[in-house]
Amino acid sequence: MTVAVVGCGVIGRSWIRVFTRAGLPVRVWDVAPDAVRQALEWHAAVAARDARGGTTPTGVTSLEEALGDVQWVQESGPERLPEKQALFARMDAAAGPDAVLASSTSTFDMTEIARGLPGASRCVVAHPVNPPHVVPAVEVLGGSSTSADVVSRACDFLASVGQTPVLLRRYVPGFLLNRMQAALVREAISLLDGGVADADAIDAVIRDGLGLRWALMGPFGVANTNADGGAREYFTRYGASFRWLMDDLGGTPTMDPALIERIGEGVDAIYPGVSHEALREWRDRMVERITQLKRQDHP
């Protein structure tokens, strides 16, 4: 299996590492040659710190060269539909017949991206969490023309390189991940905006409370461990309370500049004097450790 990474910004460069540490040959292309150079430098630094080793990716200067002999193409270009469509048309023309064309899009329906392409049946969404070499989940869904076999092969391939494929049966805006994130963010902002608590308190309930479980189990799994009789007993016993509380939740916040500034000040107070870069490095380092713990001990 040989792989091409098309578009190598923050997401694309991280995909390179997913594939090289799985031992696969990787071709790297971007419309900007500088981006390829920078991604390969980033990759070399990350790989040097990682005992798992892996292959050395190859930068190439044309899309055709990148796709000539590969079986998986991971596209991570800009999130603008006409550009995505044009790129997929070029990729479909350049790739060999057995290649799967996967998009990292967080936004678009593959039905739209691949509309009218001769190879629409081999086009699939594979939306990662940022950065994919740290966070395993990848949302997988086909468009209306995608073959069931391609969706199934996509899940198998992603699992084979150590990711967690998550299958969606149909397109919804935001997929699963950004919808559930938006649900939590909406209530968090609503609580801040309503003066119920400050940003640090709202975050603390997640990071030292609910989030400790959610690193291990999703909401259904958590419900299942919250009553001796499992999820059925839990939702039967608390169903009415849940409905009442769900109806009482906050609505969509304004997101106006004053509110965003309040959020910003709230976050400043949580991490005084710590740079975003240092926080992100800590986050990624710790996510890798938690993922490792879960590989060593699972139910």
Next chain:
Amino acid sequence: MTVAVVGCGVIGRSWIRVFTRAGLPVRVWDVAPDAVRQALEWHAAVAARDARGGTTPTGVTSLEEALGDVQWVQESGPERLPEKQALFARMDAAAGPDAVLASSTSTFDMTEIARGLPGASRCVVAHPVNPPHVVPAVEVLGGSSTSADVVSRACDFLASVGQTPVLLRRYVPGFLLNRMQAALVREAISLLDGGVADADAIDAVIRDGLGLRWALMGPFGVANTNADGGAREYFTRYGASFRWLMDDLGGTPTMDPALIERIGEGVDAIYPGVSHEALREWRDRMVERITQLKRQDHP
């Protein structure tokens, strides 16, 4: 500092361990003497497995004996308001003048629980996550008569025994924790109910995706690491997308028996053949390990 645990079901018995491992003398009382015996047995087994050691709790046969000389009372009785009010009246009469009376309630406003009590100013909510000896966050809020000093002492005391106090400025139903949980659960059930994905996929996006971050940072902290310019840049750039998506989120599900059965079948498929008890033990063991990792390496 001496502590009384009043009511020792699943939450109360776990509080005993929070206090004993902090080295405090603990008196334990429940309206049912059998519950005291069972809680002390449970505590002995948990303490025996925990290298941190601690004090040995004392079971007592009357509320008055439990409260005679303590500075903190942690009440974890049934979640029924008239019983809670009656219990707080007895506790207020029995406790010495410098004792704080804290309730583990997840539901009620301390304004209601302590209404009319001579010692209403020393009554405070300290709502833990279950079980508190594993999960650190504790929501703290006063009622309309609670003194600011008592709220502040409650936060200091909970921090001194190794918990994470989370201060609410005012009462809202569900506090922070159950509101944010309900927000996530609502969208998760809505996605299942709408046939977008199965329970395992929905859970996987959390446990192998968003939840790995939420064990480290709340939604504001995560936003802060998702753009080079921090939370202000993130919410400015994505504010409109977030609003659009928030308006598209699912509503409150029916929670009817057929839906609950579908959830139950979905959970069965995630953990085939694994008992709820084994899952809960794994969850708690792993939460302790993650919490330990965070104590060793923090931003």
